[in-house]
Amino acid sequence: MMSGGELVIPLGPYHPAFKEPELFKLYVDGESIVNIDIRLGFQHRGIEYLAQKLTVQQVVFLVERICGICSTSHPTCFCQAVEEAMGLEVPDRARYIRTLIAELERIHSHLLWAGVALHLIGYDTLFMYFWRYREPVCELFEELTGNRQHYAMLCPGGVRRDIDLKKMRPKILKVMKEIKEAITKLADAVARDRLVRARMEGIGVLTKQDAIRYCVVGPTARGSGLKIDVRADEPYAAYKELGVDVKVMTEGDVLARTLVRVLETLESVEIIERCIDSMPNGPITAEFNEYPVADGIGKHEAPRGEDIHYVKLNGTPVPERVKIRAPTYANLPSLVPQLIGYSIADAPIILGSIDPCFSCTERVSIVDVRNGRTITLSMDEFNEFCRKRKNPLKVR
Amino acid sequence: MSFKVPSNFNELLKLIEGELSPISVDVRSSKRIYVDIKKEDIRRAAKLFLDLFEPLRGRFSTATAMDCRDHFEILYHFSFSELGLVLTVRCKVPRYKPEIDSIADLIYGASFIEREIHDLMGIKFMGHPNLRRLVLPDDWPEGVYPLRRYG
Numbered sequence: 001m002m003s004g005g006e007l008v009i010p011l012g013p014y015h016p017a018f019k020e021p022e023l024f025k026l027y028v029d030g031e032s033i034v035n036i037d038i039r040l041g042f043q044h045r046g047i048e049y050l051a052q053k054l055t056v057q058q059v060v061f062l063v064e065r066i067c068g069i070c071s072t073s074h075p076t077c078f079c080q081a082v083e084e085a086m087g088l089e090v091p092d093r094a095r096y097i098r099t100l101i102a103e104l105e106r107i108h109s110h111l112l113w114a115g116v117a118l119h120l121i122g123y124d125t126l127f128m129y130f131w132r133y134r135e136p137v138c139e140l141f142e143e144l145t146g147n148r149q150h151y152a153m154l155c156p157g158g159v160r161r162d163i164d165l166k167k168m169r170p171k172i173l174k175v176m177k178e179i180k181e182a183i184t185k186l187a188d189a190v191a192r193d194r195l196v197r198a199r200m201e202g203i204g205v206l207t208k209q210d211a212i213r214y215c216v217v218g219p220t221a222r223g224s225g226l227k228i229d230v231r232a233d234e235p236y237a238a239y240k241e242l243g244v245d246v247k248v249m250t251e252g253d254v255l256a257r258t259l260v261r262v263l264e265t266l267e268s269v270e271i272i273e274r275c276i277d278s279m280p281n282g283p284i285t286a287e288f289n290e291y292p293v294a295d296g297i298g299k300h301e302a303p304r305g306e307d308i309h310y311v312k313l314n315g316t317p318v319p320e321r322v323k324i325r326a327p328t329y330a331n332l333p334s335l336v337p338q339l340i341g342y343s344i345a346d347a348p349i350i351l352g353s354i355d356p357c358f359s360c361t362e363r364v365s366i367v368d369v370r371n372g373r374t375i376t377l378s379m380d381e382f383n384e385f386c387r388k389r390k391n392p393l394k395v396r
Numbered sequence: 397m398s399f400k401v402p403s404n405f406n407e408l409l410k411l412i413e414g415e416l417s418p419i420s421v422d423v424r425s426s427k428r429i430y431v432d433i434k435k436e437d438i439r440r441a442a443k444l445f446l447d448l449f450e451p452l453r454g455r456f457s458t459a460t461a462m463d464c465r466d467h468f469e470i471l472y473h474f475s476f477s478e479l480g481l482v483l484t485v486r487c488k489v490p491r492y493k494p495e496i497d498s499i500a501d502l503i504y505g506a507s508f509i510e511r512e513i514h515d516l517m518g519i520k521f522m523g524h525p526n527l528r529r530l531v532l533p534d535d536w537p538e539g540v541y542p543l544r545r546y547g
Binding site for chain 1: 427428449450453455456457458460462471473475477478480481482484503504505506507508509516529530531532533542543545
């Protein structure tokens, strides 16, 4: 893999563009990346093992803690798998409440990502604008569920908490209207800015063929022309009644993945408006008191893509096996074709473009294989190189 | 491709029964199919489904490994968006010889999960291009597999 003129640049395990620690070894020849190697496990918490020690009701709260950004994705997925195994029918109102929470989460997650991506290429003004519009969504969550994150809304068979639509309806609609206007304006600012385009257009291209072979999901797949969305393909919760218009771009570059997310945010606004207009009344949980010997699969379109859980019950409240596959796990290997051929300065935005789930302690070591010299950069320093498009090895 | 691309649920079932000679096919609903095959046939199944990925908007979602006391079971979950279903292929792997052919060279998306199962369940994927540790630390003791339930 290594010949005389190549450098190895390990990004991580604590990494600038990531919410979780992972090790990326970039093999570079001059400025351009020739190969990459990925190592996971720095944040392995043994959730699947722990899930075999808790009851299904407790596992819901455990899986909610897998991700702090899309924190309703895993509970939705897990509950659906349990419901499938038990043959439980979820009440209508609960399905609508699940949809409302999931779509609000998608809006806040995509806005958070858009801000971070723009921050990575040095456009901090827009970063602040995007996050300014994320804040009202978090406040809505606090009012709806009691928490800004980790909503703890779901339980097998329905939802744990009803929402007071009479009181919340005008508040939700007001925030949605604000977001719709703001995102249309901000998206225009992103799409027309020549500097943003220069950093995103034609960068990190993932072809449709590669997207299929690497089995990518979510906005990463939809940015490469694959029309896959669990909400439309295998409607769950209330998506069948509410309908989803799947947004697809064919270019496969960072810009395409960005625009897919922007368009999806607008689509989520519309789904929420339809959802609160047609939300039925009724009970919010289905009761059960028997645990069968059965298994089930739960799927949910998380902000980052398809999330899938497999649950096997063994006749007791404690599940026999819980298998969790988060969307980033599927999207990470596709970074190999995305990064090869591009420069080191493009790496953070390409890595960021699949929206991988940030750690607080981040650093980068850069190794010069010609003389074995290693330099370690902090997150701020590395991002600075990204913004200025300089090779850190040439500076120090 | 030596077969007609199935356009509905029944055609897909027929194709599987014709091409894979499964031990059993368990149709749970219009969204879930479970197929038991011999572990020797897994590469044949992977090749068949890989050809279906583009026309049926399919993908390899993940694999689940389970410790069933006297044997291991690997469940390969394939999703086909066009038909809106999840097809699960089950293989039994004997406990005394925990080995199965790798499909990672055919479906790149399967590389990570095979390395993870190798880490946590101790099942060897024969022919995997790069069967190094993925999730467990480098100093983890050899022969200790955290997800094995029965030793």
